[in-house]
Amino acid sequence: MKLSTKIILSLTSLAVIFSGCTKETSTPAQVKIDPTLPTPVINGHLADMNAIAFEWQSINDPRVEGIYVYQLDTSKKESKLQRVDSVPSRYATHYTSMHLTPDTRYRYSFSTYTDDDIESNPSTTLKVSTLPVLVSVSFFKSIGNMPRSAKLIWRPHTNLKVKAYKLERQTLEDKEWETIATINGRLSAEYIDVELQDNHVYKYRLRAVTYDNLTSTPSEIAKVVTKPLPMRVKNIKATTNMPKHIELTWDANTHKDFSHYNLYRGNASSSYSYYVKTRKTHFSDTTKKDAQSYYYYVTAVDKDGLESPKQKLPVQGMSLAKPKTPALLEGTVVDNATRLKWQRNDKRAVSYTIVKTTKHSWVDKTIIEITDVKQNQFTDMDILPEIAYEYQIIAVDVNGLTSEPTPAVEISYKAN
Numbered sequence: 001m002k003l004s005t006k007i008i009l010s011l012t013s014l015a016v017i018f019s020g021c022t023k024e025t026s027t028p029a030q031v032k033i034d035p036t037l038p039t040p041v042i043n044g045h046l047a048d049m050n051a052i053a054f055e056w057q058s059i060n061d062p063r064v065e066g067i068y069v070y071q072l073d074t075s076k077k078e079s080k081l082q083r084v085d086s087v088p089s090r091y092a093t094h095y096t097s098m099h100l101t102p103d104t105r106y107r108y109s110f111s112t113y114t115d116d117d118i119e120s121n122p123s124t125t126l127k128v129s130t131l132p133v134l135v136s137v138s139f140f141k142s143i144g145n146m147p148r149s150a151k152l153i154w155r156p157h158t159n160l161k162v163k164a165y166k167l168e169r170q171t172l173e174d175k176e177w178e179t180i181a182t183i184n185g186r187l188s189a190e191y192i193d194v195e196l197q198d199n200h201v202y203k204y205r206l207r208a209v210t211y212d213n214l215t216s217t218p219s220e221i222a223k224v225v226t227k228p229l230p231m232r233v234k235n236i237k238a239t240t241n242m243p244k245h246i247e248l249t250w251d252a253n254t255h256k257d258f259s260h261y262n263l264y265r266g267n268a269s270s271s272y273s274y275y276v277k278t279r280k281t282h283f284s285d286t287t288k289k290d291a292q293s294y295y296y297y298v299t300a301v302d303k304d305g306l307e308s309p310k311q312k313l314p315v316q317g318m319s320l321a322k323p324k325t326p327a328l329l330e331g332t333v334v335d336n337a338t339r340l341k342w343q344r345n346d347k348r349a350v351s352y353t354i355v356k357t358t359k360h361s362w363v364d365k366t367i368i369e370i371t372d373v374k375q376n377q378f379t380d381m382d383i384l385p386e387i388a389y390e391y392q393i394i395a396v397d398v399n400g401l402t403s404e405p406t407p408a409v410e411i412s413y414k415a416n
Contacts, residue, residue, distance in 0.1 A: 009296045011331055018381065022190070027070075027082050028117075031119055032112075032117065032118045032119065033112070033120070033121060034120065035120070037061065037063060037064065037112050037113075037118070037119070037120035037121075038061045038064065038112055039111065039121050039122070039123050040056040040057070040059065040110040040111065040112060040120075041056055041057040041123070042055070042056050042123055042124065042126060043055045043056055043057060045126060047128060047359040048131055048212075048214075049130055049131045049132070049133060049134060050099060050100050050101070050102060050212075050214060051096055051098050051100055051130070052097045052098060052106065052108075052128050053094065053095070053096045053097075054094065054097075054108065054110070055093055055094050056094075056110065058091075058093055058097075059090045059091075059112060061090070061105070061112070063114050064090040064112040064113070064120075064124065065088070065090065065113055065115045066086055066087050066089055066090060066092075066097060066112070066113055066116065067086065067110055067111070067113070068083055068085075068110065069083070069084055069085040069086060069095060069097070069110060069117060069196070069406075070082065070083050070084065070107055070108065070109045070110070070111070070122065071084040071085075071106060071108055072107040072108075073101075073104065073106055074083045074104070074105040074106065074107070075101065075105070081108075084097075085097070085224075086113070090112070095110075095252065101130065102131065102132060102214075103129070103132040103133060104129065104130050105126075105127065105128070105129045106128050106129065107125050107126065107127055108125070108126045109123050109125045109354075110122070110123045111123065111318070112286075115370070118299075119360065133215075133216060133217050134159060134161075134210065134214060134216035134217070134327050135216060135217055136157075136205075136206055136207055136208055136216045136217050136218055136219035137154045137155055137156070137157050137165075137208060137219050138155055138158075139155035140152070140154045140155075140204075140205070140206050140219040140220055140222055141153050141154070141222055142204060142222035142223060144223075144225045144226065144227075145225065145226070145227050146226060146227055146304075147198075147226070147227045147302075147305065148194065148195060148196050148197070148226060148227070149192055149193060149194045149195075149196055149302035150192070150196060150202055150224040150226065150305075151190070151191075151192050151194045152167065152190065152191045152192075152193065152204055152206070153189055153190050154189055154206055154219070156186055156187045156188070156189050157208045157216075158366070159186075159208070159210070160186070161210040161211055161212075162186045162188060162208045162210055162216075163184070163185075163209060164183060164184045164185065164186075164188075165182070165183045165188060165206050165207065165208055165209065166179050166181075166182055166206070166209055167179070167180055167181045167182075167193075167204060167206055168180065168204065168207065168216070168218065169202055169203065169204055170202075170203045170204075171200070171201065171202055172201050177218075180193065181193075183257070184210075196226050197226065197344055198227065198228060198229050198246070198306065199225070199226060199228035199229065200225070200226050201223065201224070201225050202223070202224045202225075202226070203221050203222070203223050203224075204224065205218040205219050205220070205221050205222070206219040207219070225299050227304065227306060227366060229251060229308050229309065230258065230279065230300040230301065230302050230307070230308040231254075231255060231308060232299075232300075232305060232308050232309050232310075232311065233250050233251065233253060233261065233298045233299060233300050233308060234251045235244070235250055235251040236249070236250040236251065236296065236298050236311065236315045237249050237250070237315065238294075238296055238315045238316060238317025239317055239318075240316075240317060240319075240320070241320050242320055243287060243290070243319065243399040243401050244286060244287055244288075244290070244319055244320075244323065245284050245319060246282045246285045246292075246317035246318065246319055247282065247284055247317075248263070248284075248285065248293060248298070248315075249281060250281055250282075251281070252281050253300040253308075255300060255302055257302040257303045258300060258301075258302060258303075259279075259302055259303045259305075260278065260279050260300075260301050261277070261279065261280075261298055261299065261301070262276075262277055262298070262299045262301055262307065263276045263277070263278065263283055263296065264273060264296065264297040264298075264299070264310070264313070264314075265285070265294050265295070266294065266295045266296075268295065272295060272296075272297060272314065274343040278291075284369045285317070289319065290319055290401060291318060291319060291321035291322065292318065292319045293316060293317070293318040294316070294317055294318070295314035295315070295316050295317075296314055296315050296316075297310040297311055297314050297315075298311070312316065317333055319403060320399065322401055322402065322403050323348045323349050323396070323397045323402070323403040324345040324346035324348075324349075324395065324403060325345065325394075325395065325403045325404045325405070325406055326343060326344060326345055326349070326352065326376075326393045326394075326403070326406055327342060327343040327345055327406070328340070328342045328391075328392075328406040328407065328409055329341045329342055329343055331391055331409035332411075332413075333383075333411055333413045334338065334379075336381075336383070336385070336413065337379050337380060337381045337383065338379065338383055338411045339377070339378075339379050340375075340377060340378045340380070340391055340393070341376065342376055342377070342393045342406065343376065344376055344395075346397075346403070348395075348397040349395035349396065349397060349403070350396065350397060350398050350400070351371070351372050351373060351374055352373040352374075352376075352378075352394060352395055352396060353369050353370065353371045353372075353373070353396055353402065354370040354380075354392070354393060354394075354395040355368075355391070355392040355393075355394065355405060356368050356369075356370060356371055356380065356389060356391055357389065357390040357408070358388075358389055359387070359388040359389070359390070360387070371396075383411070385412075385413055385414055385415035386402050386411060386412070386414060386415060388390055388410060388411075388412045389411045390409065390410060390411070391408065391411065392404065392405035392406050392407070392408050393406045393407075
């Protein structure tokens, strides 16, 4: 078979035909030449990025043991060709030089050799070059402003030898590019990078990978800025003067993708948990106790589930405390009636309740409440001799909150 210099061969098939040596390939100090030995006649060659394949005419001389391969790498500024390999059979007609540098010029010549290492005259020196590195995809684009992710799309490579793509990423803080994914399949055209930081800049580039694991040049750089978090909720206020509840208010969030607010509540400023979800800018938190204190954070959440930062410090709210207990000053019997006097200890008190306990025996008691007493004194005409009575005073504010009762004062008198 005779081929022109621009031979069309399959490098995949050539790579398995005598591309290694079994004979010492370093160039000896003095080469023994027999001009009667046949010189290889090169039919042609085929270049790839990291390999060059050669074909020569069949050699039938029985004296020939094999073929020596001589090479010169022009990028290394070598002065003459060096023996680099051998093909240990005169019946072979193909050789592939492997592991070459892309886009580099080389020179090759071939000679036959005998069993006692005598060589023929070298063949014509061939000036050949490996192909340039494969160029990456022609179109590579990013889609940003996504929540903690980035979408990369590209046009599939037109070279049928491409089997996959390597995606590389770099942040503004990184000095080196990092390979973050290998996407198999030449026709693949999309990748979504996840678990990224919020409002962060990322740069991406793509390389094509061939079936023989050659990697292309990088594509153009695509930059992505991930979606920022909603703005922190401002001006949160919590009441401390509402009976049995705490009113919370805050400024409205103006984020265009706003979805709702998350309210967090805790019993202490360092311990809190998710409490409620709302779209309003106010919330009423009911408490079971007076003077119940809670700490609150409020965050804004967008439609993608991104949540704003919490406030640096929580806001404290508290339900209204009980009024202060009055001070009972006097409890006496005057003219067969109980006279009580007390001191007002809290300006919030608008009325008083008197708790009257009538002790009929050790186990029989009657308790009544005398409500809406406006003055700081009270006279109870409804008492009998030889009966023990106890009185306690409770302050009541405008909300109906009641103070703790005063200590009980015991009243009784004997019949005349």
